[in-house]
Amino acid sequence: MKALIVKIRDRASELLSSGEVEMVIGFTRGRAPMSTTPFIARTPEEANLLHWDDFCVMNLVNFIPQGRSGRAAIVAKGCDARSLVVYSRENGTEPDSFVVLGITCRGMLDASKIRRAVGRARIVKEVTVCDDNVVRVCGEEFEEILNLHDCMRTVCLACRHPKPVLFDELYGEGRVASPLEGMDAWRSAIQNRDPEERLAFFRNTFRHCISCLACRQACPACSCEQCFLDRNKALWMHSVNGSRIDSLGFHMTRAFHLAGRCTDCGACESVCPMNIPVRTLARMLNWDIERKYAYEAGVGELVPVPVHLFDPAVHERKP
Amino acid sequence: MKAFILPKPEIGNFLEAVAGGHPLWIPAEEDGIVSFCRYDGGSEVCLDAKPRIPAKRFFLPQWEEMFAFEVATADPVIRLAESTDAVRRQVVFGVRPCDAKAVQLLAMVFMNCHTTPDKDIYFQRRIDSTVLIGWACNSPDPTCFCNALGGHPHGQEALDALMIDLGNEILVKLITDQARAVVAQYSMAEADERSLSRASRLAESVMATMPKGLKLGRPCGEDTEALFGLSLWEETAEQCLNCGICTYLCPTCSCFDILDHVEQNGGCRFRTWDSCMFSLFTRQGSGYNPRSTRAKRLRQRFMHKLKYFPERHNGRVSCVGCGRCVEFCPVNIDIREVAERMTISNGA
Numbered sequence: 001m002k003a004l005i006v007k008i009r010d011r012a013s014e015l016l017s018s019g020e021v022e023m024v025i026g027f028t029r030g031r032a033p034m035s036t037t038p039f040i041a042r043t044p045e046e047a048n049l050l051h052w053d054d055f056c057v058m059n060l061v062n063f064i065p066q067g068r069s070g071r072a073a074i075v076a077k078g079c080d081a082r083s084l085v086v087y088s089r090e091n092g093t094e095p096d097s098f099v100v101l102g103i104t105c106r107g108m109l110d111a112s113k114i115r116r117a118v119g120r121a122r123i124v125k126e127v128t129v130c131d132d133n134v135v136r137v138c139g140e141e142f143e144e145i146l147n148l149h150d151c152m153r154t155v156c157l158a159c160r161h162p163k164p165v166l167f168d169e170l171y172g173e174g175r176v177a178s179p180l181e182g183m184d185a186w187r188s189a190i191q192n193r194d195p196e197e198r199l200a201f202f203r204n205t206f207r208h209c210i211s212c213l214a215c216r217q218a219c220p221a222c223s224c225e226q227c228f229l230d231r232n233k234a235l236w237m238h239s240v241n242g243s244r245i246d247s248l249g250f251h252m253t254r255a256f257h258l259a260g261r262c263t264d265c266g267a268c269e270s271v272c273p274m275n276i277p278v279r280t281l282a283r284m285l286n287w288d289i290e291r292k293y294a295y296e297a298g299v300g301e302l303v304p305v306p307v308h309l310f311d312p313a314v315h316e317r318k319p
Numbered sequence: 320m321k322a323f324i325l326p327k328p329e330i331g332n333f334l335e336a337v338a339g340g341h342p343l344w345i346p347a348e349e350d351g352i353v354s355f356c357r358y359d360g361g362s363e364v365c366l367d368a369k370p371r372i373p374a375k376r377f378f379l380p381q382w383e384e385m386f387a388f389e390v391a392t393a394d395p396v397i398r399l400a401e402s403t404d405a406v407r408r409q410v411v412f413g414v415r416p417c418d419a420k421a422v423q424l425l426a427m428v429f430m431n432c433h434t435t436p437d438k439d440i441y442f443q444r445r446i447d448s449t450v451l452i453g454w455a456c457n458s459p460d461p462t463c464f465c466n467a468l469g470g471h472p473h474g475q476e477a478l479d480a481l482m483i484d485l486g487n488e489i490l491v492k493l494i495t496d497q498a499r500a501v502v503a504q505y506s507m508a509e510a511d512e513r514s515l516s517r518a519s520r521l522a523e524s525v526m527a528t529m530p531k532g533l534k535l536g537r538p539c540g541e542d543t544e545a546l547f548g549l550s551l552w553e554e555t556a557e558q559c560l561n562c563g564i565c566t567y568l569c570p571t572c573s574c575f576d577i578l579d580h581v582e583q584n585g586g587c588r589f590r591t592w593d594s595c596m597f598s599l600f601t602r603q604g605s606g607y608n609p610r611s612t613r614a615k616r617l618r619q620r621f622m623h624k625l626k627y628f629p630e631r632h633n634g635r636v637s638c639v640g641c642g643r644c645v646e647f648c649p650v651n652i653d654i655r656e657v658a659e660r661m662t663i664s665n666g667a
Contacts, residue, residue: 273564
């Protein structure tokens with residue numbers, strides 16, 4: 001990991017001093033253990049603050065500044081790179097306006113899983129992924145060895161694209177653990193139920209939602225200038241019948257907007273303060289897109305998104 | 320104030336007795352997080368983490384009906400009806416001292432407002448009917464800093480009772496008459512000198528682990544214009560998601576919105592949490608938005624907590640150091656660090 005950090009810093013510093021790029025979008029170390037912060041370096045000195053570890057869970061495409069004029073470099077793991085493809089297509093960005101410092105990702109860790117595993121009252125100081133599929137967690141007066149699979153983010157466990165689909169330079173050693181099979185078994189189970197049961201399943205999934213909108217704000221594909229929700233937030237969010245806070249309307253609409261555009265980076269789920277498996281709905285729709293159109297968001301660079309091409313004459317079912 | 324001893328294995332019976340009289344809320348783990356849940360006999364109390372949503376929710380619920388209205392077709396008169404949200408006496412167990420202290424700060428807004436002598440009746444009736452049983456913190460999180468805001472991990476402010484875990488037994492301090500009333504059915508031995516001194520030694524040793532040298536009260540003495548113009552806001556806005564986590568999980572954030580739900584024959588007026596982080600919060604009918612950028616909204620949050628609020632309320636900072644905004648900020652924005660950067664003059 002240390003060697004990787006040095007490589008990122010050196011390259012960022014070179015790119016900034018030569019004036020090849022105006023900024024390098026990456027991560028810096030967080031103040032608390034098991035945390036990182038998205039960070040934009042604009043000078044070679046700032047490049048020395050760039051960081052990389054197993055908690056770089058945010059999708060950096062979401063942090064590309066609006067109104068950016070010059071070239072930018074971006075540190076990108078597999079999912080960031082796919083989101084960058086979607087971003088570039090939707091924003092009409094020239095292919096060479098980014099220098100992609102690609103990182104073959106070994107999967108990120110989930111701080112809340114680790115905290116739960118070692119006991120919430122214990123203070124974690126350092127977490128190290130070892131070659132033999134285990135994670136060493138050190139804290140004040142304790143050391144625990146955990147299974148890597150038990151510590152990884154759920155979304156990373158089934159990742160099919162740890163290697164960036166596009167890059168100018170490639171770093172990183174790649175996966176320690178192989179992708180887990182059967183992570184998405186719940187989908188077929190849900191698919192075959194009747195609509196009321198499916199609705200009940202999704203309502204239950206999102207029942208703890210407090211409408212903080214962190215999922216939308218962390219999502220690189222939630223790029224609308226004005227979200228439908230911001231036309232009148234409270235009335236969209238709150239139904240008076242039955243359950244009082246009803247955010248399912250928001251989550252369902254968001255999922256539809258993401259169909260074929262969501263790269264399943266899991267940022268929405270990582271930021272959720274209520275531990276809601278936020279990916280569930282978008283995953284379901286992505287699955288439909290994959291099955292029906294053999295399409296994966298941000299993988300084939302030039303293939304248009306199926307929902308953008310929708311032709312009722314071809315696709316609409318006749319009565 | 321009287322103190323009693325509750326042997327640890329009896330905590331279940333104790334809760335059972337309290338719940339026999341009134342609805343009881345306890346911290347319990349559900350879907351991987353700790354939150355206040357209605358005690359139903361079987362629920363297992365979880366005291367090793369702060370409840371994710373603070374006890375603020377019992378005084379300022381995320382959704383609260385203010386009143387209902389009815390419009391009869393034959394009689395074009397609007398009838399108002401008392402809210403169906405009648406608040407009954409309720410007991411909340413496992414409240415952290417920081418969250419209780421936050422209720423005092425909320426009361427400054429809702430019951431002691433600088434612009435009106437009127438009290439907010441919705442808040443008032445919840446204050447009147449809620450009994451808070453505190454749980455002293457013996458292992459504060461790395462993100463905790465209640466001591467920097469005049470709090471204490473074993474603090475008693477705004478609590479009706481405080482329970483302190485002494486290992487094999489729990490010291491129960493009954494502070495108010497309300498607390499004495501709700502635990503009256505449960506008989507406990509009075510605490511002896513030995514237990515009391517153990518508790519005070521423990522309080523000291525926990526306090527000793529708290530961070531030193533934080534000065535969250537400093538920004539309030541700085542010049543408003545100078546704070547307004549800091550580059551800090553634009554810099555931090557590059558990271559800030561502008562989500563509502565920090566405000567919704569905050570025990571002292573009190574902003575709300577009021578809306579009407581209207582159906583053909585009536586409806587209700589309700590209020591819900593709102594957040595200065597949302598662009599809609601200040602967007603005016605004309606479309607103009609005085610806080611049009613992330614940086615402006617972010618500045619408002621910190622200025623309100625650390626500058627405007629203390630200016631109006633005798634220097635009381637609108638933060639109790641519970642650390643939730645630090646721990647759950649997806650990009651690690653830290654109010655302690657922001658307060659440091661808002662301390663610009665060299666005065667002592």
